[in-house]
Amino acid sequence: MIHEKIHTENMFLHYGSKLALNDISIQIPEKKVTAFIGPSGCGKSTFLRSLNRMNDLIDGVKIEGKILIDGINIYDNNIDVVTLRKKVGMVFQKSNPFAKSIYENVAYGPRINGVKDKKQLDEIVETALQNAAIWTEVKDRLGDSAMGLSGGQQQRLCIARTLAVNPEIVLMDEPASALDPLSTSKIEELIVQLKEKYTIVIVTHNMQQAARISDLTAFFYLGELIEFDKTKKIFTNPDKKQTEDYITGRFG
């Protein structure tokens, strides 16, 4: 049976007086790729950021309802946000490597989590780079600056950096939207491989990307979750007219 990794119930989010997410209830399964689609401003990125409390950093955000990960409400008072973000990693639209060496970018997280042993760090760095499908491209220049890598390589390095702290969930906010088709295809291939070990939630504006890589697709519109179903169903025969109109480009 598929384990439910993320579960939200009647979740509302306000930016000040503006309602940005309206009554979102969704169950996201473990070790699957779930894509969030919808027009700009529909709330999909806001919802994604709620899943590791990135919205805590924004003034005036108020969240109601439940967001459970492995059955635990991540907005409970006793939740340690740093531990939560270790468990729920995030990759952003624009690759944002530190101005450090390739090695240091990946070793940074484990090191601040207390790993000091050089041999152990080496192992973590290699595994993370391998899992992010960039190891063979950088293994001979781990000491070089990460800033010298191409955009696609930088993004995979950021994925490796996220994986290095051993998360269970990886949130991705348009991870390939700034990349050329070849780099995009490498990232997509990587995402599909990653679901063997991780639960992936991805926001994308690229409908074909959602169709290619995700198992499930959620369509958001005006802060509401309109439809959530298997990707195959959404892209061949969606239940809701709004979903159909959006994915066929009739509105949005």
Added chain:
Amino acid sequence: METYRIFDSELEKLSQKVIQMCSQVNQQINNSLTALKDYDLNLAKKVIDKDKEINTLDVKIDRLCQKIFALQQPVARDLRYILSALKINNDLERVGDHAVNIAKRISPLEDYRQLVSELGVDQVSTEISVLFSYVLDVVKTHDLEYCQKIYHHSAIVKEGCLDIADRILNEMMEKSEVVVVASNILIIVNLFERIASYSNNIAESITFVVDGEIVKHRKNIE
């Protein structure tokens, strides 16, 4: 809020071509059946000659579908429509071929017009005309009510074909001199049955466009 898509004009073009294909095939069937009924060899020749136009249109529709798939990456109803347009086009082309095949088999029947009539070929021909008029209606309107009419008339045609086949076999057993011509009629009747089957396929394809339901082979699947 609905917006106009560049893609809509391509879909409209495809839709018009499929309707055009269906109208032409409908005309081919009617002409072929009239030629059979009236033993009109000139009309039969017209049917045979016109097949080239149908084949040209068939290729045009295939190419247009190919272009839309490559350039527009259709999804949902658009995807279902284009997939179905390809299949409907293929079915229509086959029906067009069968109209030609019927037309080609009319000339040997000259001395046996009474036998053709006695076997009930004219009644089944009329049913096919009615059946295919509904096929044209469903292709034009996507109104699923026509599908039920298609299934109904298709069943009548198939039953009529079985009945004629039984009678032909009896004729052949009784009168050995009619074996050659009877075999010819048997082939025509078989073509009638194929046209009825293709009509069902087209109704199933339109159901898939409208409902997203795959209804073909339903009896076998369930």
